[in-house]
Amino acid sequence: MTLTIFLVRHAAHDNLGRFLAGRLQGLSLGTAGKAQALRLAQRMTREKIDAIYTSPRERTRETAEAIASVNDLRAPAVVEELDEVNFGSWSGQTFDTLNADEHWVRWNTVRSQARTPGGESMLDVQRRVLLFIEELGRHNDDKGLALISHADVIKAAVSWVLGLPIDAWPRFDIAPASITTVMIGDWGAKIVTLNEITQ
Template identity: 30%
Template structure:
């Protein structure tokens, strides 16, 4: 399977460095331009199937990409939603990082009240991937999701740890994308 994984375009909350998680925040003007640019870069790719988070910022990004691929079917999945930041939703990332420090947990194990840890997100993303791979092995698949999901998915596919330096290597800016050729299920 050829897997194209794209992070959604910028939102005002991205620009303000706020945890948006499951909040349904739309793309801002810069995010729409970013999505149009990634759509241009990917227009020559053959895309057989598309999967996107059901949150508006990912849906609009996917729609702009798929405007160049009008026959491509698209499915919307809650499994591809961003990390649930729980009580930190709408708070700054610096407040969130301080919450991690205060908890004494490793960053990938920290589960805020009413939220998810990065390991929870990775399990959700890899469960989605595991269900996708057997049915799409000979296809080119587009996945449009969120920063935490993209990072967790790619770390899992590549069997990499959640170490800080590794996480940075797998981080994607808004509308950053990766193209992978994968041919086996996770072990």
């Protein structure tokens, strides 16, 4: 059994880096983000993709739909397991405000021992995404699947494949519209590409 998983971060929304988006509703891709999603979709025509799964957030769905359209694939399946971290009351706050919150500082220092105000830890996030990937592996032998998600969710999966602790998240980047390719087989799992950025 060999399964190829393309872990794809959504294209950038207009306010990327200004505040913590989290699970805010109505946060769609702007003009630049849509162009970025289109470039990503065109890059993915070089891959064998049999199906697309996406987080419920608007920005991930729009990115997934661009990939599906350009690659002539059926509509992406929306799955909760790929959703953004539940940041609770932190969602929508500026990073200046968050940096003054001792709980936010702890979250970014020792995520293995911290929880968001919404109650989700990074170990919870890692567990849900890995269980989903494991389930996909049971039914998709020799297929290529694109999973459109968020930076921290992808980092959680990559950390597990590389045998890194969840607190290793700052050691590598997952940029907007990037592709991280994972191969999974009876022999285990390996990273083929990490944070491939679409130009």
